[in-house]
Amino acid sequence: MTDTNKVASAAMLKQAHTHMPMGVADSYRYWGEDNTVFLKSMKGCTITDCDDQTFVDFRLAYGPIILGYRDSRVDQAVIDAITNVGTISGFSTGLDSEVVSLVKKLCPNIEKMRFANSGTEAVIGAVRVARGFTKRNKIVVVEGGFHGLYDEMMWKSDVDNWDVATQAAPTIIPFGAGIPESTREHQVSVPLNDITALNAVFAEHGDDIAAILIEPIMGNCGSIASTQEYMQTLRDICDSNGSLLIMDEVKTGFRVAKGGVQELYGIHADLTTYAKAIGNGYPVAAFGGRADVMDMINFGEGGVTHGGTYTANMIALSAAKATLTVLSETDALETINKVGAQIQQLLSRVFTKFGIEHRFAGPDSMFGIHFGNEVPQNYRDWKKTNSDLYVEFAHNLIKNGVMLEPDSREPWFICEAHKNVDLAWLEQIAEQSMAEAVKKS
Numbered sequence: 001m002t003d004t005n006k007v008a009s010a011a012m013l014k015q016a017h018t019h020m021p022m023g024v025a026d027s028y029r030y031w032g033e034d035n036t037v038f039l040k041s042m043k044g045c046t047i048t049d050c051d052d053q054t055f056v057d058f059r060l061a062y063g064p065i066i067l068g069y070r071d072s073r074v075d076q077a078v079i080d081a082i083t084n085v086g087t088i089s090g091f092s093t094g095l096d097s098e099v100v101s102l103v104k105k106l107c108p109n110i111e112k113m114r115f116a117n118s119g120t121e122a123v124i125g126a127v128r129v130a131r132g133f134t135k136r137n138k139i140v141v142v143e144g145g146f147h148g149l150y151d152e153m154m155w156k157s158d159v160d161n162w163d164v165a166t167q168a169a170p171t172i173i174p175f176g177a178g179i180p181e182s183t184r185e186h187q188v189s190v191p192l193n194d195i196t197a198l199n200a201v202f203a204e205h206g207d208d209i210a211a212i213l214i215e216p217i218m219g220n221c222g223s224i225a226s227t228q229e230y231m232q233t234l235r236d237i238c239d240s241n242g243s244l245l246i247m248d249e250v251k252t253g254f255r256v257a258k259g260g261v262q263e264l265y266g267i268h269a270d271l272t273t274y275a276k277a278i279g280n281g282y283p284v285a286a287f288g289g290r291a292d293v294m295d296m297i298n299f300g301e302g303g304v305t306h307g308g309t310y311t312a313n314m315i316a317l318s319a320a321k322a323t324l325t326v327l328s329e330t331d332a333l334e335t336i337n338k339v340g341a342q343i344q345q346l347l348s349r350v351f352t353k354f355g356i357e358h359r360f361a362g363p364d365s366m367f368g369i370h371f372g373n374e375v376p377q378n379y380r381d382w383k384k385t386n387s388d389l390y391v392e393f394a395h396n397l398i399k400n401g402v403m404l405e406p407d408s409r410e411p412w413f414i415c416e417a418h419k420n421v422d423l424a425w426l427e428q429i430a431e432q433s434m435a436e437a438v439k440k441s
């Protein structure tokens, strides 16, 4: 960013420090005293900050924007709903089932569904249902996966401080203070694509494993993806062990394909979580799957409880209905994939020009960039990539008007509105940004 020129942003941060810890509403929005972004507007695939710099945005709010900011097809549906119907009542409306029907048309893995307000809440619901159904406790998670900010999922493999030369597994640490050690009791972590490690975990804990919870394409780890063989092994081991397979499609759902990763792999989960692209930026989430599993949600003995004041509110569901209708009836996702592929090609030309070994991971709508000569197969492999060069490149892109998360663990997100980006301009900016990065390294 052109930090010294960010007079308005600096003033806003200074004021915000008096109101909020770190001066921001979400800790990950704090990018330091000189680089914390304050926006004044968003439209299409662009965002404009308070100092009037406009960026082409590949961060897209960490993924929800699938059509574009302020998409009138979605916004008008929300305006109509809140003007003519209302927001919440604490009762049901016909819209609840309408949205589930739309999801079921796109995702044959869904037989029954419930709504939530965030990806975190959707994961909480799915995990609770899995435990209720299996009457078991343990949840197997994958190193580098992310499932939201609630205590049980706020343990991570400390790959940042892990020595690639060692055979030992990375230490598992909490995201910070305030997370009781007891919340880790029922969680077991395995590296992605390591069938031996998976078998070992099932051999040791199998009779208490309620579920495997996985992002098959790790949207929080450079889009590093499960192999087809690994996904099939997960499906088989869950079936033979009486455990459930939960796919966390909070980032991939309605983005990587109409039917999400499950369409790409042709392998279905027992339970799936959705959020982000389902509502093009409106706060809506859901979890669902097998009817016999979801029907554990009931008031009978042994039934699972689920709900919440804002669940299935009209703002969320009208946005979901409009977004899902556009995604199912238009070629928006094909456009997104085409633009994503073109952007990878131009970036590849730039990296090659500078002699930088690089690999892309994940699908065109949500791709990770890794500076190295192999596509990482798991989070530990990511540590072998040149992420310092990536950070430098990313900061230069931001300075030059291209917004992204300056961390190669966050993929580049594409929305339909990116079809309007001038690719020649982007290539020139990428070249300039890499030239500056290489000079500094």
Ligand SMILES: Cc1ncc(COP(=O)(O)O)c(C=O)c1O
Binding pocket: 062, 117, 118, 119, 120, 121, 123, 146, 147, 148, 149, 215, 219, 220, 248, 249, 250, 251, 275
């Ligand atoms: C895969 C995955 N699961 C869950 C979450 C949590 O979602 P939310 O931030 O909406 O609570 C995220 C957020 O990025 C995510 O990427």
